[in-house]
Amino acid sequence: MDANIGCCVPVTDEALSRPAAQDLAGMFKVLADPVRLRLLSLIASVPEGEVCACDLNEPLDRSQATVSHHLSTLVNAGLVTREQRGKWAWFRVAPDRADFVKSVLGGQPAVSIR
């Protein structure tokens, strides 16, 4: 009745398109680094809403160059905004991404409606 032995279902083609998968993976790649996550957490946890880069070097236990690199990555991904104010660079979580970042750092990176 069926040529298939019990295997080989056609696989519905409603899967993620290749470009969509690429984009999604890109966002996850940004989040897939513990230093960047703690960086995000530090920026998000400060009551003033913004942090100077000079305050981020020490708690992360990484060189200034490395922290700066990670900050660039976060800014580039649109998760964080940077504002040069005088000699210092101030970072804050991107307003439109605030709740996204919050849920990501919440432990359960998705559907954390509880």
Place this chain on the structure above:
Amino acid sequence: MDANIGCCVPVTDEALSRPAAQDLAGMFKVLADPVRLRLLSLIASVPEGEVCACDLNEPLDRSQATVSHHLSTLVNAGLVTREQRGKWAWFRVAPDRADFVKSVLGGQPAVSIR
């Protein structure tokens, strides 16, 4: 009155702990690959709820060894379960992770309550 010039806020220490960041990053690292995302999508999109590994090689355009490797990664991360049935290996999204996976693949990997 203040030795600080306008910078150097103490940084509230309510940030992500290092181990927590490591764990979170680990989960994101699993999701940070387009092939794995499409793999997840394929498994999640099949109406029967489970797929035989033999059906996953072709649509992903990767060698059988590579697909098997990615499947192991997903199983290891607890996102997918494997059941050996006769000669074939059947995979399904882990029941307790179903809504997580769904929201991840939904485009907005978090707080997609709409």
Place this chain on the structure above:
DNA sequence: CCTTCGCATCGATGGCCGTCGATGCAACCT
């Protein structure tokens, strides 16, 4: 038992990326 088939595992390889010292550069200070 021998062959075939499905799939995991191994070993090797190439590329990406986290890391850091060094350098550059702009803003402030004196």
Place this chain on the structure above:
DNA sequence: AGGTTGCATCGACGGCCATCGATGCGAAGG
């Protein structure tokens, strides 16, 4: 102007990982 300080950028290095051919191994089938 010269010095200092904050931060981005550069170049290099090392490690992790996606990928694949080859191999191993168990399950069917003859």
